[in-house]
Amino acid sequence: MQYKKIIALFLFICSLTLSCSGPSNVRVIKMGHALVTSHPVHEAMLFLSKRVEEKSNGRLKIKVYPNQQLGTERELVELLQIGSLGMTKVSSAALEGFAPMMQVLGVPFLFRDDEHLTKVLRGDIGKSLLLGAEKYWLRGLCFYDAGKRSFYSKDKPIEKPEDLKGLKVRVMESNMATNMVRAMGGSPTPVAYGELYTALQQGIVDGAENNPPSLYTSKHYEVCGYYSMNEHTALPDVVIVSTKVWNSLNQEEQQWLQEAADESALYQYELWEASTQKSLDELKKAGVVITYPDKEPFRQAVQPMYEALKTDEPEIYQIIQEIQKIQ
Incomplete structure (x- = not known):
């Protein structure tokens, strides 16, 4: 983030703090995120x-x-680190640059099914990942379901990895996402989510990858008429709190916040399931061509990523092995 921009954001948020202040015994935590209100x-x-x-x-x-x-x-994550913002929700991929172990959740075709994913996130591995970012002034409270990510494109459906050749595909600022698209034959192009609609319109990128509710609520389908449900990753969202804010809360306040986060996660899972089906129905009504390609060629295309992690990122590879053992 540019220095002037972070200073401007800092001053703006400080002004919000003043405007949100109430009685002296009321504590207000500011929570920012990047999604639209219909999400x-x-x-x-x-x-x-x-x-x-x-x-x-x-x-x-x-x-x-x-x-x-x-x-x-x-x-938003950087503002949490300096304590200027209390909470946010980010994709686990966006945390890779701040908490390296989060990379494991971006490994393509890591989870066998939804049950396997839920067991991992709600078990010891999930808890370890949530708290593993504390040394970077970020504490994970819970995971939100973000479904499965698939490719959407402007000119043709992505039915096999070869269809990505020559295409500029928007990715998040994530090494794992970048390596995945490259392994499948595409040209990974980082673009901020809020700038993606324009980037698609102007041809800066030829397509992107995301879950059905995000494709629908962002209205990217107005530009991209093809959605190929290869479901390469199941990246969860993470609700995080600044450790500076967390440590300023007393034990009772921390308990309120953690319990509320856990309850919101269960509620969000219900919302997500309904939203996914609704989004797919609305995308079809809008004329989007939804296809279900064979996943195996995509799975085979990213196998070299696993081999590279074994030597380049042994800690990540160890977590992958632990995840694969969970039944």
Whole structure:
């Protein structure tokens, strides 16, 4: 983030702090995120805010700022690190640059099915990943379901890895996503989520990859008429809190916040399932061609990534092996 920009954001958020202040015994935590208000993740964060206020009898509140009002995903994470922002929700891929072990969740075709994914995220491995970012001033509270990511494109469906050859595919700022698209034959191109619609319109990129609700709520389908459900990754979202803010809470306040986050995660899972089906129905109505290509060629195309991790990232590879052992 440019120095001037982070200073401007810092001053803006400070002004929000003053405007949000209430009685002296009320604590307000600011929570920013990059998604639109119609997204199910935003609804879950509003639920989190409601439950915190209920549990604390109004003594602890969360004010949610959606739609990149306070910055991009990366900027929001950086603001958490310096304690200028309290909470955010980011893709686990966006945390790779801050908490390296999060990379493991971006390994393509890592999970056998939804049950396997849930066991990993709600078990010891998931808890370890959430707390593993504390040394970087970020504490994970819970995972939100972000479904499975697939390719969408402007000019033709992506039915096999060879169809990606010569295509500029938008990726997040993630080494794992970059390596995945490259392994499949495409040209990975990092673009901020908020700038992607314009990038697709202008031909800066030829396509992208994301889950059905994000494709629908972002209206990227207005530019991209093909959605190829190869479901290469199942990257969860992560609700995180600044350790500077977390450590300023007393034990009771921390309990309220953690419990509310856990409850919001269960609620979000329900919202996500309904939203995914609705999004697919609406995409079909809008004329998007939805295909279900054979996943095996894509799975084979990324096998060299596993071999590279074995030698280049042995800690990540060890976690992969532990995940694969979970039944």
